[in-house]
Amino acid sequence: MSGIGTVLAVGWGDGASDRPGAEALGGALAVAAKLGLTAVYASLGDPPEPGAEAAAASGVRALAVRGGAGDAESLTAQIVALVEEFAAVVVLIAADDRGRQLAPRVAARAGGVGVNNATALEVIEGSLHVTRPVFGGKAMCRLVPLRVPAVVSLRSRTFEPAPGAPGGSVEVRSMPVQSRVRLIENIPPVLEEEHLEDARVVVSGGRGMGDAEAFAALEELAGALGGVLGASLAAVDQGWVSPSRQVGLTGKVVSPELYVAVGISGASQHLAGLASGVVLAINKDAKAPIFESAQLGLIGDAKLLVPALISAVRATRGG
């Protein structure tokens, strides 16, 4: 894998954050240095994701590709064209809703291999090794791609964002939009005041909350702590909370300083979404697996403990 070709990092705009693209670039720079290759950055979508300028400012060849609503069909064709143009042997993208679809599709068309949800990349004796969670986070797997390009989607926080400042010189180009899927209606995301992924405190509820109404108290606790509401897959499946709040293997990855898990059993699938932070678990079952992963534990009824915590936090903060 060493010597010839490039490591291509791709970001796409969602109108909210350029962090996923910057993290992909951070990974591309690290991998390219170890493989003796150069890194290239491409920003896709409409409007283009803003990371291209920062990439260019840090000395990386950077492209901003205009055009297209950025569905998986059109992104696949665009990334495959970039892979061919830059002879990419590694392609790094964010493991978000689109990235996890793109990794296998781009790999299939480019004759390579896709790997989803990477949490670490290493270069060992010139070969790329990719670590990823399997079995709902109960185990970790390290695998070695045997073909190029290796198209890898990265879970958030796998790499630090590449440093860079605005103002770099970006190549702007248009690429054809090729989608067989026709858009009828776009329902944009509800913009949250603070991103779950960036929150310093996350308060999540699970099946043990019992009903949707109980989440109002959790949101109040999150507010008192200066944090954001999250949820487990079980709570989302019950329809108590929006899927955009889901923390876990199939949801978002969070890395707060404090994670309050209320009525959450502690399934590996959920814990796979917690990259770091002190866990305060609240559960009436002292044997719940969540306590095996928590640093602090409160045993009791969440319906009584959550209001008591809100009062205690407010009393401390003079609220």
Add this chain to the structure above:
Amino acid sequence: MSAPHVVVLLKDILDPELPGSRFRIDPGRLEPAEGVGSAILGPFERSALELALKLKDAVGARVTALSVGDPGVLDGLRKALAVRVDAAIQVGLKGAANLPPEATAELLVAALGRLVDVDLVVAGRQAGDWDHGQVAYLLAEALGWPCVGLVRRARYEGDELQVLHDHAGGQRLVSVPSPAVLTVTNDDALLLRMARVSDLMAAQRRPIERFEASELGSGSSTPGFKIADLWVPARTSVCEFIPGEGPEEQAVNAVRRLQEMRLL
């Protein structure tokens, strides 16, 4: 149009509810240890099955359940028959649960080649064991069919297939030409329906067609990756239980502890 033929892809996986503390690896084979837990229909496959059944309810779609699986591991196909799919087919292959995604996709392409007039393939967004999240997308690429991921609703408006799916943190309603592949995500409207008791009993007697993997002549191409290691991460956390007589005292003590840890 005539009633569409919908093929739903099913996979029996190691029970995802198996506690992490009981999960074991076979270090020689780099697979879960044999007998560590039972194999059941995966959660995302259950959503895919329900979506297919909703199309059957709405427009009389003919639903075929197709699974690449170990001979004898039939939980998903029996469940599918119990909720009244029209046909069930197993591509029998020992060790199917640990087959790489490319090989699984190859077998499914070959199996679909034996079926007539398939309009739509629906699959779970990922199998909840190895969590590759690839097979349906590889299948779509191999077939050259359009593919929409993370679908929550699907309906036919006349001949037109319309689907609602997750996209960039929001959702989109799109029109998809047939034939197509959809991956289905979890949604409270896609909780798999309960089977009637009489249908559960009848499902045990209904035939499951078998395609042998060896006859399909696929699934043995060079794998795209090799597994170098598989391990269970060590759990190092020791939980400090916060004392207190009643919730108010527990809460006050918890807040004090958070302050000591500079988390408040």
